[in-house]
Each structure stands twice: as structure tokens, then as C-alpha cells.
Amino acid sequence: MKKSFILTIFLLFCLFLGDVVSRAPDRRKVDRKNIDDRIVGGYDITIQDVPYQVLLYLQKGQMFEQCGGSIISETYVLTAAHCVRDAITIYVIAGTTQADSGGSEYNTDQYTEHPDYNSATSDYDVALINIPGGMTLDGTNTKTIALADASSTIAPGTNLLITGWGLTTENGSTSDTLLAVQVPTMSNDECRKAYNTLTPRQFCAGVPEGGKDSCQGDSGGPAVATDSGVQVGIVSFGEGCARPGYPGVYIEVAKVRSWIETNAGV
Numbered sequence: 001m002k003k004s005f006i007l008t009i010f011l012l013f014c015l016f017l018g019d020v021v022s023r024a025p026d027r028r029k030v031d032r033k034n035i036d037d038r039i040v041g042g043y044d045i046t047i048q049d050v051p052y053q054v055l056l057y058l059q060k061g062q063m064f065e066q067c068g069g070s071i072i073s074e075t076y077v078l079t080a081a082h083c084v085r086d087a088i089t090i091y092v093i094a095g096t097t098q099a100d101s102g103g104s105e106y107n108t109d110q111y112t113e114h115p116d117y118n119s120a121t122s123d124y125d126v127a128l129i130n131i132p133g134g135m136t137l138d139g140t141n142t143k144t145i146a147l148a149d150a151s152s153t154i155a156p157g158t159n160l161l162i163t164g165w166g167l168t169t170e171n172g173s174t175s176d177t178l179l180a181v182q183v184p185t186m187s188n189d190e191c192r193k194a195y196n197t198l199t200p201r202q203f204c205a206g207v208p209e210g211g212k213d214s215c216q217g218d219s220g221g222p223a224v225a226t227d228s229g230v231q232v233g234i235v236s237f238g239e240g241c242a243r244p245g246y247p248g249v250y251i252e253v254a255k256v257r258s259w260i261e262t263n264a265g266v
């Protein structure tokens, strides 16, 4: 199940208000019950700790999906291809810990999916969002993240920091406040026991007993190696969330690094 989350509540409100196209979704109207719960095994974090993190609302027809992304330059956000696919307008919210207030909003209809994205296997689940007018990066609440080099590899057991406003339990609700979780990577051989279609562009992270994971709404967000502070992965998918034996699956940034450089100039 892809880690995007269809915010049908938006649809209802937008239909009633009748101004779907004319403005950004009203963030206060998102269904956010159970906001005191934790992103599957995570903890509160502030945007100053992860100023590269952005919240995305993707308008698809009259529906909105929620995803995450990372700021890689003044004009580009890195995310997952399944997030942007069929989007009419993308709302990028940067520089805030709270999903429903603060920060800056940018909207754009310019994005590029990786040409080899395969929706069946989620291979090459990576995309770039272009904000032609640029974002204001203040260095405190908004800042670029360094990306893993094309030649780099991820040793099994590497500790990752994953952040977002996604569901706090499988089939639960999104979080109003930014949450973080730390999980170790594992080898692809180990991960194939759970996902036999795993490709060389993908890697897994999680704990065997489950309980800690990214979830729907966190998709497209960054997985950063805690020792180096470099973004090594992009949240892609998982079987449920935080289930024992089913780690989260990420796109390996190093394997798509040259495509990013060609298309974003970063």
C-alpha cells in the first residue's frame, strides 16, 4: 500500500465551498483526530531539527493526497513519483512544525517523475517538484539537505531519521505536529523475505519486532543517515505500517542521484 493518504475530508469541504481550484486547501479542515498519538513508534520533533522537511498536498481531480518531501535547492523539492502522479496542483508547505498553521506555502503544477517509475513494483519511485519562483530559505526553519553521492552505499544497520505528518497508526489519522522515528537499514537479501520484488533502487529499514515505521502521508519524505546528516532514502511503501516482519521500503538516493542532478541541477 502506497504511503500517500487520500484526504477525502478535503473533498467534502471543497465541494461544499465550491472553490477547489481557486485556493490552497484549508489546512484546518483536515481530519486530524487522535493527534496526541505518535507516528508509529516515533516522537515529537520541530522543523528547526529538520528544516529540509516539507509537507505536500497534491490535488488530484477533486481529491487531495498528503505526502512529504525534502528541499534540495531554492527551486526543487524531492519526493516520490507515486505522490505527484496525476497531480493538478501541488501545495508545498515549508518551515512549520504544525501542519495546520505557520510556515510558507508555495503552489506549482510543475513536476517530473522518474521516467522508469514502475507503479507495480515502486521501482524508481522518485520525482522532482519545481517551484519556478523559488522558496525563501532562512537557514533556520527552511534549509536544503545534502544528498547521498551516486557512488555511496548504505551499510546494513545504518541508523535513519524519518520525519513526517503521516498516519500515527496503520489505518489511523495523520498527525498535526511533525513526528520523527529512527530505524536501522537492513540488507536487501534480508528484506526480500518480506518483499520479493525488491529492486536494486530500493532498500528497507525497520526493526524485526515492528512498532516503528513511516506510514501513509509520510511518502516522498526524507530518510536521513543520523551519523552523516545526508539524505540517503525517500519514503516509498510498506505492507501496512510497523508490522512485525514488514519493514518500510525506501528509494536509494544514490541510485537516482544522476537523474536528480540532470533534472534539478543539484
Ligand SMILES: *[C@@H]1O[C@H](CO)[C@@H](O)[C@H](O)[C@H]1NC(C)=O
Binding pocket: 170, 171, 240
Ligand atoms: C487496515 O485496513 C486494512 C484494510 O481494511 C486491513 O486489512 C488491516 O488489517 C487494517 N490494519 C489494522 C492494523 O487494523
